[in-house]
Amino acid sequence: MAYCDTHVERVLIDQKTLTDRVGQLGAEISRDYQETNLFVVGVLKGAMIFLADLTRCIDLPLSFDFVAVSSYGAGTSSSGAVRILKDLDVSVEGRHVLLVEDIVDSGLTLSYLRGLLLGRKPASLRVCTLLDKPSRRRVPVHLDYRGFEIPDAFVVGYGLDYNEQYRHLPYIAVLRPEVYRS
Numbered sequence: 189m190a191y192c193d194t195h196v197e198r199v200l201i202d203q204k205t206l207t208d209r210v211g212q213l214g215a216e217i218s219r220d221y222q223e224t225n226l227f228v229v230g231v232l233k234g235a236m237i238f239l240a241d242l243t244r245c246i247d248l249p250l251s252f253d254f255v256a257v258s259s260y261g262a263g264t265s266s267s268g269a270v271r272i273l274k275d276l277d278v279s280v281e282g283r284h285v286l287l288v289e290d291i292v293d294s295g296l297t298l299s300y301l302r303g304l305l306l307g308r309k310p311a312s313l314r315v316c317t318l319l320d321k322p323s324r325r326r327v328p329v330h331l332d333y334r335g336f337e338i339p340d341a342f343v344v345g346y347g348l349d350y351n352e353q354y355r356h357l358p359y360i361a362v363l364r365p366e367v368y369r370s
């Protein structure tokens with residue numbers, strides 16, 4: 189049995205569906221911003237693969253940087269506390285910022301990051317998330333671009349991890365329950 193088959197219970201979003209949707213999001217962002225020079229902020233490590241694919245579908249001048257925040261640690265549920273582990277290397281003041289997230293769950297991370305970035309006086313700030321789990325929301329957040337709404341399940345792949353594993357899977361999947369027990 190292949191490595192992935194022994195760990196993955198089911199594929200929620202396959203590779204082709206991801207590619208198509210990321211392309212649509214890139215086209216939408218390109219249309220909305222017209223000639224604007226965009227500053228894309230990715231949230232490490234989960235949004236890394238999404239950002240890499242998304243930016244290559246955006247037909248605009250742009251640059252990007254990353255922030256890293258603490259969220260789930262080694263478990264699968266949020267403690268609610270958000271902390272900056274790595275800040276941006278440059279100022280966002282006066283720039284058109286697109287914040288790129290892998291997944292919005294409780295909304296706490298996004299809400300914290302929005303507040304942080306807005307305090308730095310960007311010209312504009314929009315949010316693009318690949319995945320959205322609205323049933324788990326604890327604070328309201330506005331999403332300008334959203335790839336997929338998903339049900340309340342812990343997912344991995346395409347940048348998302350469990351204990352730092354599975355980020356490299358080219359699809360979004362739910363793991364077998366025995367993975368969490370081992």
Ligand code: 5GP
Pocket residue numbers: 231234259260266289290291292293294295296297298341342343344348349350
């Ligand atoms: P929130 O602050 O919205 O509760 O959670 C945001 C962060 O929690 C995400 O950026 C991600 O790192 C993590 N997270 C939330 N749901 C999932 C999930 O289903 N799978 C994985 N791997 N991470 C998740």
